[in-house]
Amino acid sequence: MPHHPAGSPAPPGSVARRIALAALLIAAGNIASRIIGVVREAVIAGIFGRGADVAAFTAASAVPTIVYDLLVNGAISAALVPVFSAYAEEDDAAFWRVATTMMNLALIAIAIVVGLLIWHTPAVVTVLAGGFAPDLREQTIVMTRLLLPAVLFMGLSGLITALLYARQRFLLPAFTTSVFNLGIILGAVLLQPLLGALSLVIGVLLGALFQVVLQLPGLRDATGVPLLTLDLGHPGVRRILALYAPVALGIGFSVAGIVLDRNLASRLDPGTIPTMRYATTLIQFPLGLVAAAVSFAVLPTLSRQASSGDEDAFRTTLAMGIKVVVLLILPATAGLAALASPAIALLYQRGAFGPDDTLATARALLFYLPGLPAAALDQMLLFAFYARQRTLTPNLVQGAAIGIYAATALPLLGLAQPGVVALVLANSAQWIGHALILYLLSRRIVYLGGLRIGETVLKCAIAGLGLFGVAWWLNGLLAPAGPVVTVLAAGMAGATLYGILCWLLRIEALDFLVAAIRRRGMLPGK
Numbered sequence: 001m002p003h004h005p006a007g008s009p010a011p012p013g014s015v016a017r018r019i020a021l022a023a024l025l026i027a028a029g030n031i032a033s034r035i036i037g038v039v040r041e042a043v044i045a046g047i048f049g050r051g052a053d054v055a056a057f058t059a060a061s062a063v064p065t066i067v068y069d070l071l072v073n074g075a076i077s078a079a080l081v082p083v084f085s086a087y088a089e090e091d092d093a094a095f096w097r098v099a100t101t102m103m104n105l106a107l108i109a110i111a112i113v114v115g116l117l118i119w120h121t122p123a124v125v126t127v128l129a130g131g132f133a134p135d136l137r138e139q140t141i142v143m144t145r146l147l148l149p150a151v152l153f154m155g156l157s158g159l160i161t162a163l164l165y166a167r168q169r170f171l172l173p174a175f176t177t178s179v180f181n182l183g184i185i186l187g188a189v190l191l192q193p194l195l196g197a198l199s200l201v202i203g204v205l206l207g208a209l210f211q212v213v214l215q216l217p218g219l220r221d222a223t224g225v226p227l228l229t230l231d232l233g234h235p236g237v238r239r240i241l242a243l244y245a246p247v248a249l250g251i252g253f254s255v256a257g258i259v260l261d262r263n264l265a266s267r268l269d270p271g272t273i274p275t276m277r278y279a280t281t282l283i284q285f286p287l288g289l290v291a292a293a294v295s296f297a298v299l300p301t302l303s304r305q306a307s308s309g310d311e312d313a314f315r316t317t318l319a320m321g322i323k324v325v326v327l328l329i330l331p332a333t334a335g336l337a338a339l340a341s342p343a344i345a346l347l348y349q350r351g352a353f354g355p356d357d358t359l360a361t362a363r364a365l366l367f368y369l370p371g372l373p374a375a376a377l378d379q380m381l382l383f384a385f386y387a388r389q390r391t392l393t394p395n396l397v398q399g400a401a402i403g404i405y406a407a408t409a410l411p412l413l414g415l416a417q418p419g420v421v422a423l424v425l426a427n428s429a430q431w432i433g434h435a436l437i438l439y440l441l442s443r444r445i446v447y448l449g450g451l452r453i454g455e456t457v458l459k460c461a462i463a464g465l466g467l468f469g470v471a472w473w474l475n476g477l478l479a480p481a482g483p484v485v486t487v488l489a490a491g492m493a494g495a496t497l498y499g500i501l502c503w504l505l506r507i508e509a510l511d512f513l514v515a516a517i518r519r520r521g522m523l524p525g526k
Contacts, residue, residue: 025174029177029178032175032178034288034289037285041278041281042348043188045274045348046352047192048200049357050274050275051270053197055266055270056197057143059128059129060140063117063144063148066255068151070251071110071113072159074248074250075248083236084098086236097229099163101232104229105232111152113151114148117144121141122141125137125140129263130263131263132266136270143198153205154211156212160215160219161173161176161215164219167218169218172214176215179211182207183207187204187205247391249399250399256402257398260406261405261426268420272419272423275420282347286333287375290376314387314446315451318383320512321380322380322448323509325380326373326509327456327507327510327513328376329376331463331464331495333464334465334494335491335494340366342475363420367424369428374431374435374436381394381438381442384445385445388445400433404429404434456507464498466494470494
């Protein structure tokens with residue numbers, strides 16, 4: 001392999017290959033984590049159904065997740081990776097000084113917060129799930145206290161991920177979420193006969209530990225690095241904290257939304273939280289895959305175009321990214337709408353999860369679906385702000401979106417027996433409101449008129465209606481054959497029709513996507 005002197009740029013072809021490989025590895029890890037995540041939920045549903053145990057675990061596991069997101073996860077892409085990367089390319093000694101300082105600072109903060117939360121767990125559970133019956137509340141308190149130490153492993157894993165990304169080592173971090181989900185699956189399957197619902201707690205602890213162990217080989221060049229460094233005055237440390245401040249604000253708004261959502265759900269039937277959990281998994285699957293695929297293709301280009309001041313290229317690239325999102329997310333929405341019941345039966349209906357649970361979850365899924373396209377498009381609008389290095393505005397919008405959630409949920413809960421539908425509709429309203437507000441504000445930083453985005457939306461909607469019609473008809477026709485046959489046959493027929501209609505309607509995003517896939521060698525050339 002040719003050697004490039006320190007400070008000299010690598011050849012453009014080498015950079016392109018490195019970026020393509022990184023995107024491929026991260027995409028592979030994302031797909032694996034989404035698939036294993038669905039398997040995880042199927043295992044939990046089969047063993048515990050929609051019972052109170054799942055409600056307690058879901059509420060309890062929200063606490064360590066909130067702490068991790070607030071102290072570490074939100075900083076990874078917004079602050080840690082950019083600053084770490086700059087030092088990794090210029091000064092190895094400074095890199096490790098900043099890295100070890102941030103690791104120690106974060107772990108100290110996590111230890112303090114975790115200790116305080118364990119001490120005050122009853123109060124935390126009251127805020128998060130104040131509507132639980134006394135016995136369910138006590139179960140949630142026990143689970144929360146046992147789960148909180150997992151934050152130390154989760155935080156350490158996130159910090160290692162940032163270090164490895166900065167040193168352009170993508171393989172191990174790409175699969176951290178997968179091994180985390182595997183830990184939960186192993187805990188539930190192997191330990192449930194002995195520990196009951198606490199097997200899920202042990203699974204989380206195992207998964208968090210697996211994340212750290214998986215990535216340790218990537219730190220092979222850290223031998224001899226002083227690990228007890230705490231240089232709070234270093235410019236790199238101050239830069240990380242400054243970059244993270246707006247993100248922390250947005251996460252704070254998100255935490256408020258989670259607390260409100262869980263608290264309101266805890267006041268309804270115990271099956272409400274599990275129902276929302278299982279339905280949300282099906283929403284997050286296409287959302288995660290579409291958002292990830294488009295971000296890998298578009299965000300780096302947007303950032304370069306924003307830095308160079310090439311406004312025409314910036315708006316063209318952003319518009320094409322939006323069109324590709326529309327092209328991919330509308331068929332997913334239409335397919336889930338047509339096949340909600342058989343898809344949920346296929347994934348979840350076994351063991352403790354019966355036909356009534358399938359119907360309840362399918363109903364919740366249908367009310368989530370109006371927000372799915374908005375949530376996907378929202379990601380592209382966020383990329384536009386982040387490419388311009390404007391992180392404050394999107395995070396302020398998150399606060400407004402939580403207000404929309406509250407303004408929707410509280411009146412609906414005042415109606416007669418709205419149940420889970422009120423909270424699901426409020427979530428959809430929150431996603432739609434967030435996307436609309438962000439779109440209106442994005443017009444100040446980029447003009448998207450004249451780029452045929454509306455035309456793409458209309459054509460894809462027409463093709464999506466065709467997909468829905470065929471899948472709905474086949475769903476009724478093939479229902480006696482079972483969910484496997486129904487989902488596969490109706491899904492494939494609907495997807496085929498959608499592709500044909502998009503081709504007949506000459507949707508340019510389809511040509512762009514096919515050309516991009518062909519350039520990567522995944523389709524044969526002409």
